[in-house]
Amino acid sequence: MSERAIIAAGIALFLAGAGFPFWRNAVELPRPLELRLPQGQRECVRPVAYMRTSHGDLLEDWRDRVVRSGERFFTAPDGRVRELSLVRTCLDCHEKAGFCDRCHQYVAVAPDCWNCHVDPRSPR
Amino acid sequence: MTVLAKAMSGSRAYRWWMAALAAAIVAGVLLWLRQWNRGLVLTGMSRDVAWGLYVGQFTFFVGVAASAVTVVLPYYLHAWKAFGRVVILGELLAIASIVVSLLFIVVDMGRPDRLLNVLLYPSPSSLMFWDMLALMGYLALNGIVARAVLAAEIDGAPPATWTRAIMLISIPWAVSIHTLTAFLYAGLAGRPFWLTAAMAPRFLASAFAAGPALLILLCRAFRYDAGEEALRKLSLVMTYAMTANVFLALMEVFTAFYSGIPEHAAHYSPWTWLSGGFALAALAMALGRSRYAPAAVFASLAIDKGVVLIPAGFIPSPAGAVTPYLPTAVELGIVLAIWSVGALLVTVLFRIAIAARAAESSLTGFDGPSTLHSTPRAVAEREM
Amino acid sequence: MKITRKAFLALLAVVTRAFGRPRRMAMAIDLAKCWKDRGCTRCAQACHAAHNVPRIPDPRREIKWIWKDRFENAFGRESAGPAVAGAPVPLLCNHCEHPACVKVCPTGATWKRDGDGLVMMDEHRCIGCRYCMAACPYGARSFNWSDPRPFLRTIDPAYPTRTRGVVEKCTFCAERLARGGRPACVEVCPPKAMVFGDAADPSSAVAQLLQARHAFRRKPELGAGPNVFYLL
Numbered sequence: 001m002s003e004r005a006i007i008a009a010g011i012a013l014f015l016a017g018a019g020f021p022f023w024r025n026a027v028e029l030p031r032p033l034e035l036r037l038p039q040g041q042r043e044c045v046r047p048v049a050y051m052r053t054s055h056g057d058l059l060e061d062w063r064d065r066v067v068r069s070g071e072r073f074f075t076a077p078d079g080r081v082r083e084l085s086l087v088r089t090c091l092d093c094h095e096k097a098g099f100c101d102r103c104h105q106y107v108a109v110a111p112d113c114w115n116c117h118v119d120p121r122s123p124r
Numbered sequence: 125m126t127v128l129a130k131a132m133s134g135s136r137a138y139r140w141w142m143a144a145l146a147a148a149i150v151a152g153v154l155l156w157l158r159q160w161n162r163g164l165v166l167t168g169m170s171r172d173v174a175w176g177l178y179v180g181q182f183t184f185f186v187g188v189a190a191s192a193v194t195v196v197l198p199y200y201l202h203a204w205k206a207f208g209r210v211v212i213l214g215e216l217l218a219i220a221s222i223v224v225s226l227l228f229i230v231v232d233m234g235r236p237d238r239l240l241n242v243l244l245y246p247s248p249s250s251l252m253f254w255d256m257l258a259l260m261g262y263l264a265l266n267g268i269v270a271r272a273v274l275a276a277e278i279d280g281a282p283p284a285t286w287t288r289a290i291m292l293i294s295i296p297w298a299v300s301i302h303t304l305t306a307f308l309y310a311g312l313a314g315r316p317f318w319l320t321a322a323m324a325p326r327f328l329a330s331a332f333a334a335g336p337a338l339l340i341l342l343c344r345a346f347r348y349d350a351g352e353e354a355l356r357k358l359s360l361v362m363t364y365a366m367t368a369n370v371f372l373a374l375m376e377v378f379t380a381f382y383s384g385i386p387e388h389a390a391h392y393s394p395w396t397w398l399s400g401g402f403a404l405a406a407l408a409m410a411l412g413r414s415r416y417a418p419a420a421v422f423a424s425l426a427i428d429k430g431v432v433l434i435p436a437g438f439i440p441s442p443a444g445a446v447t448p449y450l451p452t453a454v455e456l457g458i459v460l461a462i463w464s465v466g467a468l469l470v471t472v473l474f475r476i477a478i479a480a481r482a483a484e485s486s487l488t489g490f491d492g493p494s495t496l497h498s499t500p501r502a503v504a505e506r507e508m
Numbered sequence: 509m510k511i512t513r514k515a516f517l518a519l520l521a522v523v524t525r526a527f528g529r530p531r532r533m534a535m536a537i538d539l540a541k542c543w544k545d546r547g548c549t550r551c552a553q554a555c556h557a558a559h560n561v562p563r564i565p566d567p568r569r570e571i572k573w574i575w576k577d578r579f580e581n582a583f584g585r586e587s588a589g590p591a592v593a594g595a596p597v598p599l600l601c602n603h604c605e606h607p608a609c610v611k612v613c614p615t616g617a618t619w620k621r622d623g624d625g626l627v628m629m630d631e632h633r634c635i636g637c638r639y640c641m642a643a644c645p646y647g648a649r650s651f652n653w654s655d656p657r658p659f660l661r662t663i664d665p666a667y668p669t670r671t672r673g674v675v676e677k678c679t680f681c682a683e684r685l686a687r688g689g690r691p692a693c694v695e696v697c698p699p700k701a702m703v704f705g706d707a708a709d710p711s712s713a714v715a716q717l718l719q720a721r722h723a724f725r726r727k728p729e730l731g732a733g734p735n736v737f738y739l740l
Contacts, residue, residue, distance in 0.1 A: 063632060067630050067632065068628075070621060070686065072683075072686050074513070075513060087665060087666070087668075112671075115669075115671045116631065116668040116669050116670055116671055117668045118560075118663050118664075118667075118668060118669065119665065120665035120666075123662070123663040123664070123665045162655075163652065163653050163654035163655060163672035163673060164636075164653050164654075164672075164673070165569055165653035165654035165672075169653075170568035170569060171567075171568060171569060171570060171571075171647075171650055172568070174641040174642055174651065175638060229637075232637070233635050233636050233637055233673075234634075234635065234636015234637070234638070234652070234672065234673025234674055235634065235635045235636045235671075235673040235674060238615075238634070238635045238636075239635060241614075241615040241633055241635055242614045242635065244615075245615045245616045247615060249610075249611045249612075250611065250612050250613055251612065252612065252614040252637065252639055256614070308639075309642075312612075312642060312643050313608060313645055313730040313731065313732065314608060314643060314644060314645025314727075314730065314732075315642065315643075315645075386585065386586070387584075437642075438642075442644075442645050442727075443577055443581040443582065443599075443647055444580070444581050444585065445581070447568060
């Protein structure tokens with residue numbers, strides 16, 4: 001084959017490979033994300049929009065407040081005094097398997113909080 | 125071919141050597157990944173003996189890195205021209221040694237993924253924090269100057285004047301890196317084996333013996349003529365430093381045993397005596413000007429500082445428990461791999477330096493820049 | 509004037525620091541009471557259960573926050589007379605006044621808390637260098653040589669576990685103190701041999717005990733200022 005043909009083939013292959021996410025999703029829609037939301041009318045400690053973007057930052061802030069400053073409690077928007085705790089506050093309403101894990105797997109992130117912190121619904 | 129390319133090509137023996145090093149390094153990386161995955165349980169360390177071969181080898185190679193000062197000080201501070209052919213090798217050896225010692229720290233950590241925490245959360249009360257800064261600074265100093273000197277040599281020009289200023293700074297810096305390393309151990313009230321003011325002087329003495337010993341061995345291995353006088357002086361430094369080191373060690377033995385404090389004497393195990401005996405034998409060989417003295421001195425110090433010193437500080441434990449420490453195969457494989465990284469760096473860097481120097485000296489000579497047509501780079505490129 | 513809760517707490521902290529007296533949490537262990545049942549290990553059992561401390565069969569890699577060792581090992585061979593030789597003594601982190609571990613930690617993963625003097629442990633930040641283990645004169649710290657979870661038969665979700673590669677130790681049950689409770693070991697001790705409280709408060713039980721009776725500590729000559737006292 002001529003050099004030009006090889007180069008053209010290479011570029012075409014690269015574009016096909018690099019563009020894979022785009023044309024694959026155009027051909028077939030990705031499976032929808034189904035989250036099991038908490039039952040009952042309860043209010044999260046922050047608005048949904050904030051949680052969607054920044055719940056990681058929130059948890060890190062809580063971690064620093066608990067571990068390093070010794071501060072353990074806060075007042076939630078509904079007026080209740082709650083703990084700054086992933087396990088005892090967040091997982092009180094949310095199910096790790098049906099909520100947290102599903103979204104994390106969908107967007108392919110693996111937070112290492114779970115290496116230490118234990119889901120009360122499945123302690124093992 | 126450029127000087128670099130010339131330096132990298134060589135005989136069959138050289139290629140086999142590089143292949144063997146590469147194989148050892150790859151094996152070590154795989155072993156370390158396994159260790160990261162499963163944890164440091166794969167080593168021989170324990171709750172009582174929290175540090176072992178990794179930290180010991182780290183300690184030893186910081187010493188080798190610091191020993192560059194034995195050639196830098198006479199040459200840069202006292203204009204000792206005899207060391208002219210060996211100074212660059214000392215600096216390059218320092219670079220390789222720092223890389224090796226930093227690697228030993230990384231493989232020893234339980235969470236190496238959190239390495240940056242040392243810089244993100246500075247802890248001025250911790251000697252480990254300062255030692256890390258000092259080591260990285262020393263690496264930068266030597267790296268910058270060695271590169272400038274080698275580049276100048278390849279171009280047939282004398283090195284820039286700022287390199288001298290930086291090398292003068294590296295003299296107290298070299299002493300500081302090994303003093304800080306000694307402080308890591310010598311400030312611990314709970315470890316009587318290490319709690320001695322003699323730790324830093326001992327470290328410096330053993331470093332100034334091991335470093336020149338290794339330089340002599342490397343000059344022989346690379347068949348590099350450093351000059352009669354330089355080799356003789358290196359041997360002299362090695363002998364005096366080894367004498368000081370053994371003397372200080374004997375002082376420690378006296379204090380521990382004459383005082384009769386059980387906790388102090390308890391750390392002297394058969395391994396300590398064995399390694400001490402080896403050191404004495406090496407000293408005797410050095411004093412007797414044996415041809416094998418550099419190898420014996422280097423090996424005995426690699427064992428005394430790099431293998432015995434650290435575990436001995438933990439045995440017995442504060443509660444009097446004797447938990448033996450024996451490195452595992454995984455540990456040894458990783459140690460071998462890191463040694464191989466050092467050997468690889470030394471091989472490549474020394475060959476570059478020697479090639480640059482050889483091309484240079486085949487022309488008009490060292491003083492004054494040669495004409496553009498006869499610079500080592502020009503000659504090398506013409507031969508291409 | 510409206511003030512946020514966060515600002516109020518910060519103000520309170522400043523004022524307390526200026527005018528309040530910091531607490532000095534300490535523990536006094538009455539060995540005579542402890543020795544009524546020499547085989548008892550209730551303190552260790554309670555602590556390790558409450559904190560998901562794994563039970564690792566290999567003694568070289570064991571993790572223990574509180575344990576018992578012979579008198580001569582705890583206080584030195586030279587200090588064990590015939591009456592106490594071989595007797596088991598509960599040992600734990602001493603939460604020293606001048607902790608060597610805090611001094612040497614390169615990342616600040618362990619530190620001495622201002623308000624009550626507890627020597628805290630941040631397993632999020634620990635890099636596993638084990639310098640603190642080398643520095644501790646009392647052997648109070650343990651390292652996770654491997655993943656602890658396989659060695660945990662039951663996990664209490666109320667407290668996290670740890671990962672391989674970090675150091676852990678007794679925390680004087682900071683999480684219980686925050687809720688006005690006492691350390692698990694103190695609470696469970698059947699003969700009530702362990703007394704815990706603010707040694708800087710003259711009216712506290714522990715301060716009064718230390719006033720009334722002679723107490724000794726482990727390796728006091730090292731200047732670490734351990735806050736676990738032993739009474740005979």
